[in-house]
Amino acid sequence: MSDQLTYEQALEKLDEKLKVLEDGDLSLEDALKAVDEARVYLKVCTERLEAARKKIEVRPEPTE
Amino acid sequence: MLKPEEAQRPYTVTELANEIRRELRPLTAMLVKGEVTGMKQGAGGHYNFSIRDGVSRLDAVLFADDARRVTTLPEDGQVFIFRGRVDFFGKTGRLSFITDQVEFDDVGKLRARLEELKRRLELEGAFATGRKRRLPFLPQVVALITSPTGAVIHDLQETIWERYPNMGVVVYPVQVQGAAAPMSISRALRRCNEEGLAQVIVVARGGGSFEELYAFNTEIVARAILGSRLPVVTALGHTSDRTVADMVADVEARTPTEAGSRVVPKKADLMALLRERERRLDRETNQRLLRETEKLQTKRARLVQVLPAMVRVRVDRLAHAAANLARLSPVQQVARREEVLRERARRLAAAGTARMTRARNALASRRAPDRLERALLERFATEQRRLDHLRQQLVAFSPEAVLARGYSITIDAESGRVVRSAAETAVDRKVRIRLATGRLGARVEQVEP
Numbered sequence: 432m433s434d435q436l437t438y439e440q441a442l443e444k445l446d447e448k449l450k451v452l453e454d455g456d457l458s459l460e461d462a463l464k465a466v467d468e469a470r471v472y473l474k475v476c477t478e479r480l481e482a483a484r485k486k487i488e489v490r491p492e493p494t495e
Numbered sequence: 496m497l498k499p500e501e502a503q504r505p506y507t508v509t510e511l512a513n514e515i516r517r518e519l520r521p522l523t524a525m526l527v528k529g530e531v532t533g534m535k536q537g538a539g540g541h542y543n544f545s546i547r548d549g550v551s552r553l554d555a556v557l558f559a560d561d562a563r564r565v566t567t568l569p570e571d572g573q574v575f576i577f578r579g580r581v582d583f584f585g586k587t588g589r590l591s592f593i594t595d596q597v598e599f600d601d602v603g604k605l606r607a608r609l610e611e612l613k614r615r616l617e618l619e620g621a622f623a624t625g626r627k628r629r630l631p632f633l634p635q636v637v638a639l640i641t642s643p644t645g646a647v648i649h650d651l652q653e654t655i656w657e658r659y660p661n662m663g664v665v666v667y668p669v670q671v672q673g674a675a676a677p678m679s680i681s682r683a684l685r686r687c688n689e690e691g692l693a694q695v696i697v698v699a700r701g702g703g704s705f706e707e708l709y710a711f712n713t714e715i716v717a718r719a720i721l722g723s724r725l726p727v728v729t730a731l732g733h734t735s736d737r738t739v740a741d742m743v744a745d746v747e748a749r750t751p752t753e754a755g756s757r758v759v760p761k762k763a764d765l766m767a768l769l770r771e772r773e774r775r776l777d778r779e780t781n782q783r784l785l786r787e788t789e790k791l792q793t794k795r796a797r798l799v800q801v802l803p804a805m806v807r808v809r810v811d812r813l814a815h816a817a818a819n820l821a822r823l824s825p826v827q828q829v830a831r832r833e834e835v836l837r838e839r840a841r842r843l844a845a846a847g848t849a850r851m852t853r854a855r856n857a858l859a860s861r862r863a864p865d866r867l868e869r870a871l872l873e874r875f876a877t878e879q880r881r882l883d884h885l886r887q888q889l890v891a892f893s894p895e896a897v898l899a900r901g902y903s904i905t906i907d908a909e910s911g912r913v914v915r916s917a918a919e920t921a922v923d924r925k926v927r928i929r930l931a932t933g934r935l936g937a938r939v940e941q942v943e944p
Contacts, residue, residue, distance in 0.1 A: 438765070439632040445772055452779045459787050466780050473776065476769050480762060483635040485661040487652070489643065490686065491668055492679065 436472075438479035445472035512585030519590075523580035527592065528600055529553070531569040542674070544569060546577060546592060555579075555592040557674065565597045566706040568674030574600045597674070599706065609712050612739060621721055627745045628726040630758060631694045633765075636663035637758050638693035638725070640683045643668035647701045647751050651730075654755025659762045665692045671700040676710035681719035688724045695726050697754045698740065702732020711738035720744055730754035898931035905929075908936070917944045 436444065448469035451457060457465060506514070529546035537543050540559030545552050555577065562568065569575050578596035583589070599605050620626055637655060641647050643666065655662050667683040670676045680698065687696050698720070700708070710716055711731055717739045720727050729744040730751050741747040748754035821827045890896060898904070905914040908925035920926065920939050928935040 437632065442768075442772075449772060449775055449779070452783075453775070459783070462783050466776060466783075469772075469776050473769060473773055476765075476772075479633060480765055480769075481661065483633075483659065483661045484663055485656070486663050488663075488665045488692070489668065490665060490690070490692075492682065 436475055438476055441472045441475035441479065445469055445476060448472065509585060512583060512588075515583045516585075519581045519583055524578065525580060525592075526576055526578050527553070528574065528576045530574045531571050534569060534571050540675070542568070544571075553592050554589055555594050557594045557597070561595045562674040563670060564595075565674050566672065567597055567599065567709045568677070569594075569597050574604075576600050602705065609739070612712075612714055612717070613742070616717060616739065616743065621717070621743050630726050630728070630746055633760060634662070634694035634758060636665055636693040638665050638667060638687045638696045639699065640667045640669055640680060640687065640696060641699040642671045645701060647699045647730075650751040651697060651699060651755050654752045655759050658756060659759045661762075662759055663693075671710065672703070672707055673710075677713040677715045680710055681715050684716075684719040684723055684727070688722075691725075693725065695728065695758045696723065697728045697730055697748075697751075697758060698744070699730040699751050699754060700732060701751075705736070708738055711740035713739075716740050717743050728754050728758055895931065898929065901931075903928050903930050917942050 448465045452462060452465050452469070527546060529548050532545045532547055532552075534542065534544040540562065542557040542562055544555050544557070546555045547553065557565070557569070567575075569577075576598045577592065577594045578598070579592050579594040582591055582593050584591060616622060639648060639651055641651070648666065652664055655664060667687060669679040669683045671680070684696065684698070687693065698711075700711070702708075708731060711729075720729075720740055720743045726745040728746040728748055729738070729741045730748040730753065731738055731741060732749070737747070746754075746757050748757050822831075905920075906912065906927045906929065907914055907920060908927050912919070914920050914926060920942060922939050922942055924939045926937055926939060928937055
């Protein structure tokens with residue numbers, strides 16, 4: 432599920448998890464689950480930041 | 496009719512053509528104003544068209560090299576001021592106006608045409624904010640459509656990499672000025688979308704006059720931007736009015752630097768943001784675990800207090816259950832019954848013995864004479880047995896028994912005493928000899944004491 436997420440989507444999910452965690456209404460099991468999920472999203476975010484590869488490519492116009 | 500002396504060698508056609516060209520040479524750097532008609536692009540990128548006014552018409556050509564330099568490409572129906580020279584082409588026999596510069600005759604009129612284009616686009620909703628595509632939050636590759644030379648591309652790359660050091664950049668070099676610019680730009684936009692190497696497009700140019708920015712006010716470029724699947728950001732400099740391209744673009748930036756910062760987030764900011772989230776997550780986790788640990792410790796303390804009682808109750812219950820189980824077990828039942836039987840047998844035996852003892856005692860007390868008699872009889876029997884023994888001894892010791900073994904007894908015939916030694920008799924004394932069977936009367940003949 433996290434494979435398709437963009438940085439922005441993963442960050443949004445991460446913030447959702449953080450919010451429910453910080454609201455503090457979760458049972459311990461749910462809280463631990465939420466923490467695990469939040470960490471997955473955090474990892475996705477970090478991966479997305481590093482996914483870009485610095486390069487420069489020039490695509491000249493094809494000659495007619 | 497020419498007279499012979501007047502006769503000249505005739506020109507060849509080529510000679511005449513060359514002569515005409517020579518004659519036309521002064522007609523250079525001419526400015527001519529006229530309306531364009533029959534515009535078409537020929538082989539090698541040259542443009543052929545006619546310039547006309549109400550009366551006359553002049554063939555014209557715009558060579559590819561010049562076409563790249565002109566600020567605007569003449570279009571049919573428009574009036575321009577053309578700069579160029581007149582030339583004669585011997586091969587085709589045609590006279591042509593070689594255009595090297597094109598200028599709008601009436602900028603006001605051009606602006607009016609531009610306004611008309613804007614109105615049309617407006618009606619189509621091309622400028623509506625709702626139509627605009629959202630820029631990706633974090634592209635991986637940014638496409639730059641701009642002139643490959645100059646400060647613009649340098650500034651764009653600098654800005655992008657300063658903000659995001661590992662951002663990919665793909666450059667589509669285009670002509671941003673000149674007659675070919677609109678086509679060049681719109682082709683690049685289409686290729687960007689077809690190739691899909693980038694997630695966002697920046698169309699940039701380092702500013703310019705109204706004429707220099709002409710390409711960005713053409714419908715062809717506007718349509719290419721509208722038709723783009725990828726979001727388009729314009730960065731056309733800040734020296735002129737907004738172009739149609741700016742208006743239809745998804746984001747309009749003034750400078751390349753601004754465009755760069757619009758399409759690429761600052762990586763450092765994003766990382767700081769993630770670190771902040773991570774800290775919150777850690778804090779939340781730690782607090783929660785701490786809280787749970789405390790709760791657990793409280794519970795453990797309470798458990799330690801109640802445990803002995805609980806264990807006792809459970810041990811009791813367990814014992815009870817075991818007992819129940821044992822009672823119900825068939826083996827145990829048999830064993831228990833056996834035990835009961837044994838117990839009864841023991842009790843019975845004990846009772847029997849006691850009873851008999853009692854009875855015997857009672858009997859004994861009642862039958863004392865019997866006992867006496869029996870005692871006597873017993874005694875008799877004993878004595879009898881002794882007697883028998885003695886008799887047997889007696890028999891064993893009796894003379895008959897000895898005699899039977901070959902011995903004999905000598906008795907003095909007169910005294911009747913048993914002669915035990917030779918000295919007890921004398922020669923000629925009469926003796927009787929008793930044998931096992933029978934007797935002998937004899938006289939002593941010899942005494943050997």
